[in-house]
Amino acid sequence: MTDIGVLARPAAAVQAQAGAHADASALTPLPNEDALPRRFSDFATLGEALDYAASGTRGFNFHDARGNLARPYPYSELRADAIACAYRLIAHGVQPQDRIALVAETGAEFAQLFFGIIYAGAWPVPLPLPTSFGGKESYIDQLSVQLQSCDPKILFFPNELAEMAGEAARLNNVEGLDFDGFLAREAAPCRIPEASTNDIAYLQYSSGSTRFPHGVIITHKALLSNLSAHSHGMELQDSDRCISWLPWYHDMGLVGCFLSPVANQVTVDYLKTEDFARRPLAWLDMISRNKGTSISYSPTFGYDICARRMSSQTKASDRFDLSRWRLAGNGADMIRPDVMQSFVDAFAEAGFSPNAFLPSYGLAESTLAVTIMPPGEGIHVQLVEETDLSGGDATEGRPQRYRAIVNCGKPVKDMIVEIRDEDGGILNEGQIGKVWTTGPSLMEGYFRDQDATDACMTDGWLDTGDMGYMSDGYLYIVGRAKDMIIINGKNHWPQDIEWAVEQLPGFKQGDIAAFSITTPGGEEAPAVLVHCRTSDVEERTKLRDQIRDRVRAITGMNCVVELVPPRTLPRTSSGKLSRSKARKLYLEGEIVPYDIAA
Numbered sequence: 001m002t003d004i005g006v007l008a009r010p011a012a013a014v015q016a017q018a019g020a021h022a023d024a025s026a027l028t029p030l031p032n033e034d035a036l037p038r039r040f041s042d043f044a045t046l047g048e049a050l051d052y053a054a055s056g057t058r059g060f061n062f063h064d065a066r067g068n069l070a071r072p073y074p075y076s077e078l079r080a081d082a083i084a085c086a087y088r089l090i091a092h093g094v095q096p097q098d099r100i101a102l103v104a105e106t107g108a109e110f111a112q113l114f115f116g117i118i119y120a121g122a123w124p125v126p127l128p129l130p131t132s133f134g135g136k137e138s139y140i141d142q143l144s145v146q147l148q149s150c151d152p153k154i155l156f157f158p159n160e161l162a163e164m165a166g167e168a169a170r171l172n173n174v175e176g177l178d179f180d181g182f183l184a185r186e187a188a189p190c191r192i193p194e195a196s197t198n199d200i201a202y203l204q205y206s207s208g209s210t211r212f213p214h215g216v217i218i219t220h221k222a223l224l225s226n227l228s229a230h231s232h233g234m235e236l237q238d239s240d241r242c243i244s245w246l247p248w249y250h251d252m253g254l255v256g257c258f259l260s261p262v263a264n265q266v267t268v269d270y271l272k273t274e275d276f277a278r279r280p281l282a283w284l285d286m287i288s289r290n291k292g293t294s295i296s297y298s299p300t301f302g303y304d305i306c307a308r309r310m311s312s313q314t315k316a317s318d319r320f321d322l323s324r325w326r327l328a329g330n331g332a333d334m335i336r337p338d339v340m341q342s343f344v345d346a347f348a349e350a351g352f353s354p355n356a357f358l359p360s361y362g363l364a365e366s367t368l369a370v371t372i373m374p375p376g377e378g379i380h381v382q383l384v385e386e387t388d389l390s391g392g393d394a395t396e397g398r399p400q401r402y403r404a405i406v407n408c409g410k411p412v413k414d415m416i417v418e419i420r421d422e423d424g425g426i427l428n429e430g431q432i433g434k435v436w437t438t439g440p441s442l443m444e445g446y447f448r449d450q451d452a453t454d455a456c457m458t459d460g461w462l463d464t465g466d467m468g469y470m471s472d473g474y475l476y477i478v479g480r481a482k483d484m485i486i487i488n489g490k491n492h493w494p495q496d497i498e499w500a501v502e503q504l505p506g507f508k509q510g511d512i513a514a515f516s517i518t519t520p521g522g523e524e525a526p527a528v529l530v531h532c533r534t535s536d537v538e539e540r541t542k543l544r545d546q547i548r549d550r551v552r553a554i555t556g557m558n559c560v561v562e563l564v565p566p567r568t569l570p571r572t573s574s575g576k577l578s579r580s581k582a583r584k585l586y587l588e589g590e591i592v593p594y595d596i597a598a
Helices: 046-053 075-091 108-119 136-150 159-171 179-183 220-234 251-263 273-278 281-289 300-309 337-350 386-390 450-456 494-502 537-555 579-587
Strands: 002-006 059-063 069-074 099-103 123-127 154-157 175-178 200-205 215-219 240-244 268-270 293-298 325-330 357-362 369-372 380-385 402-406 416-420 433-438 461-471 474-480 485-487 490-492 512-518 524-531 560-564
Touching: 046 075, 046 108, 046 220, 046 251, 059 075, 059 108, 069 075, 069 108, 075 108, 075 179, 099 108, 099 136, 108 123, 108 179, 108 200, 123 136, 136 159, 136 200, 136 215, 154 159, 154 179, 159 175, 175 179, 200 220, 215 220, 220 251, 220 369, 240 251, 240 281, 251 268, 251 293, 273 281, 281 293, 281 300, 293 300, 300 325, 300 337, 337 402, 369 474, 380 474, 402 474, 402 494, 416 461, 450 461, 485 512, 490 494, 494 512, 494 524, 494 537, 512 579, 524 537, 524 579, 537 560
Parallel strands: 059 268, 099 123, 099 154, 123 200, 154 175, 240 268, 240 293, 293 325, 325 357, 524 560
Antiparallel strands: 002 380, 059 069, 200 215, 357 369, 380 402, 416 433, 433 461, 461 474, 485 490, 512 524
């Protein structure tokens, strides 16, 4: 394993000048700094955390599709609205430990309902918006499987989703209520139950939850422990402000950019996820307008979209000032150093520093964070030889091939990470195995699914399902164990096959899904599904042969190449490629490839 250092600022990069951003709104954004002494999530419950944050002047700022301030929402107002929501819920018959599902639309309505459910002693269950699903029926189906899993008393939804969400509620015998109608009800004061730190705070469905959803059970104690570890890992400053477009039904958005700011008293600027998808550079406009220091997270694809949207004729420094972007967090999927370097190349002249990158690793089962890179260290990459990744032996005379593996940082406060082999033995430094973790942030288990809980939790340790290795105290993630393609006893990572195809002209990340299938002859082989944008049969045939040759050159194997229509490959609710779902749909005939003569 060879350490090749950090991402570098291009030699020609210059310090950006602040762009001119006229605020057309008369509204005043909530401040970064506050006289209230900061507490780093040292509370017994989430309700107690909001009680404290409400005594200061910070809060949420909601922005429109162009990134203009639409509504400042101080924590003091959020608390008052949440308590009123709790009164309404209790009057409606909600009891402690009831599950209350709510579609996680970024806005004040969801925020006050979520905390109102907390104050009422019930368990909020955030559910996804329809942006990642293939139409009305697919979204109703997705909501249905999650409603069947969590068995809620009520499903709340925004008015514009009343038809779809209301139908999902009806099909599952759940009461469906729209946000506005419920929030317009009278809120008569009543007794609010007192929460304990060991009580369950909420259920969360991980982004991969589809046919067999797993509701992750998180207690107040686990949540606040992780939020404390998160804030210490980021070394929060008084001038920090969070800017986010991440969805509130995914752990990075819900925990990192919604609950953490409350428990750590940080002001946030929000852009809706669907607005980011339409106008991604509005995210960078909002960061540029912040006069303090910015904290903003994104999966790799968010940085990729922004770098691609920058016109070669436009100077980044004419529009953006990213010099105060202190922490540019990245996680939630495999971190691609080539994409991160492209972002640096595109925005260095606007003041963006590669040292701002903050790689991290986490999952819903550990509340959120497991490891975080120390601030200021940027992205470190090690080159790992293919035989080390596959578990095989180097073949004499074969050229060595390497994959760049990104450093995901050190374990956060109170969390421990070990790398283990298939038999549970602890591996030495540099040896690749399964990533296990333990600490106070772990989930209680999966809701009403003891078998699934037992399959990943042993003696207080969590088998994350990811593969990686440790080096000098830092964690390097290699891939998902369940995605690994094993043929003739040799391991092949789908990311390697997908990356190889992406190097061909006209492809980008997310266009390719690789997985293992059994051929009609009974042999295991990799299948590669590729988005194809040409209608010419001859061009399709040539493209298929190029892909086949490329994969053979990388893996030494023949593969099944299927060209499929654009936007066919399924994604998780957080926007990540779902290889397992692609494989399932392909084998069931739901993904229909183009017909190309052999």
